[in-house]
Amino acid sequence: MNQLLERLQEKLQKRKQEGNFRILKPQSCLVDFSSNDYLGLARNSILQKNIENTLTQLPQPHLGATGSRLLSGTHPYVLDLEAFLAQIFQAEACLVFNSGYQLNTAILATIPQKNDIILCDELLHASLREGKHLSLAQSHYFRHSDLEDLEKKLQKAQEKPHTNIFVVVESVYSMDGDIAPLHEIIRLCKQYEAYLIVDEAHSTGIYGRQGEGYCIAQNLHQDIFARIYTFGKAIGGHGACIAGSKILIDYLINFARAFIYTTALPLHSYVHIRQAFEYIAENAYLQENLYQKITFFRTSLRNLSHTSILLKESYTPIQILKIGGNERTKLFAQKLQEAGFDVRPVLSPTVKAGQEIIRVCLHAFNAEKEIAELCQNILILAKEM
């Protein structure tokens, strides 16, 4: 083995010793309490038919996009879709990217410039962290949803002349399912003249009559510089879009390398996005079901407070059981999996040592019986541990 491979092997070995070596497994046939398909749209046969019917009516010269949108041109359907999304997200303009990951790296790598400062919540998704690394701007983390810490960092940033300050948060945090204190963050951003960027990945589709997300549902969107919506979670498809001013969108089309130098999505993905939003608007029961399931799950676990396992405060589909310890958390998850439930442990170093959790994702399609059985198993295990 050459020197490089030896080095790679050593790092893999370390992962194995620490108990967090990753492997790709086939999709599980356990009851789904782990996917991001909150409304079940990725498995909805009516939506699938709607997509197929729309596709057959469109002039579709190619299966794939054949190049980037700047090189191969943009299908008129995509331009219409972006106008439709701008209407839903109540923005001057929207631009679709191939994924949320690409979009998040692009916005932070492209918009903040050398003398600027980016202030990031410490629990931001990996894609925003990656974007922050790619940026020429200075960046700092503030403690998770800690307004005092954010204000301190804003004050410090404001001392630097000729600096644009960016604050980056998620509306619903992907790891813990908690909601950012956006009203207060917006107040601080106004006070310190900072530009707010909000990742709405886990709120897209599940808030608002049309699935327009948390910020619009709370009427906060006018005070946000850029909002990021992803379509691989509650929308059940793929891709993401940014909603903001026309100048912002034109700037990204001209300078965002992750948009310019990549093959666009196939037409099918764009049709999926539009059909999914139309389906959500026509089927309000999906969101209602989801929120009923969340309440049912939390009430079924009220006796957990008598054990050492903590159910974190969250009224989103992402529910967190705080277990603590890699081995203990892995064992807890493994027992639930053996009982037929697909739940996933989140171990250190992904979270701080001692803060290991089990992440339970609830869906509109989870039957009450399945949730009741899952909760019963959790309560039994919690008493045993």
Ligand SMILES: Cc1ncc(COP(=O)(O)O)c(C=O)c1O
């Ligand atoms: C908060 C957040 N932002 C962005 C992404 C990336 O989105 P995508 O899966 O479309 O690349 C994710 C995906 O897990 C996420 O949780």
